[in-house]
Amino acid sequence: TAPVAWLHVDLGALLAGPRRARIYRPVSRFPSADIDLAFVVEEAATAASVADVLRGAGGEAVEDLWLFDMFRGPQLGEGRRSLAFRLRFSALDHTLAEDELTALRARCIEAVESAVGARLRG
Numbered sequence: 001t002a003p004v005a006w007l008h009v010d011l012g013a014l015l016a017g018p019r020r021a022r023i024y025r026p027v028s029r030f031p032s033a034d035i036d037l038a039f040v041v042e043e044a045a046t047a048a049s050v051a052d053v054l055r056g057a058g059g060e061a062v063e064d065l066w067l068f069d070m071f072r073g074p075q076l077g078e079g080r081r082s083l084a085f086r087l088r089f090s091a092l093d094h095t096l097a098e099d100e101l102t103a104l105r106a107r108c109i110e111a112v113e114s115a116v117g118a119r120l121r122g
Contacts (some may be wrong), residue, residue, distance in 0.1 A: 025063075028063070028091060032063055032089060033088070033089050033090070034086055035087050035105055036068075036084060037054075037084070038085075039082065039083050039084075039085075039119065039120060040076050040082050040121050041117070042079060042080060042116075042117065045083075045117075049115075049116060050118070051085065053112050054087060058087060058089065058104055058107070061090065061091060061096065061100075061104055062087060063089060063090040064087075064088040065088070066086055069083075070082065070083055082121050084121075087108065089101060089104055
């Protein structure tokens, strides 16, 4: 005899649950630009808090953002670590110019330095 499995799902209860509004962002027809930034932060500073600051500073231009490296080492100092992020910037109506990207980069660096006491890792 073959094993038998049985599953009972109350679809009424499943479909009656609260529904969240779907949020989406239109896809840009223009190319994006990636910028990598690494910050030396205190151990207490979370990657999520730094990411939130970066999203806020980059505003609508931040298409995506992710942590791609975390490093600890004696050269950073006791109780410090490096968090490296890749930021993907884009605009819906044009290709971002070099001066726009330079300004976005500077704004992001300044925001993280002032919000979490970080320094840009060179």
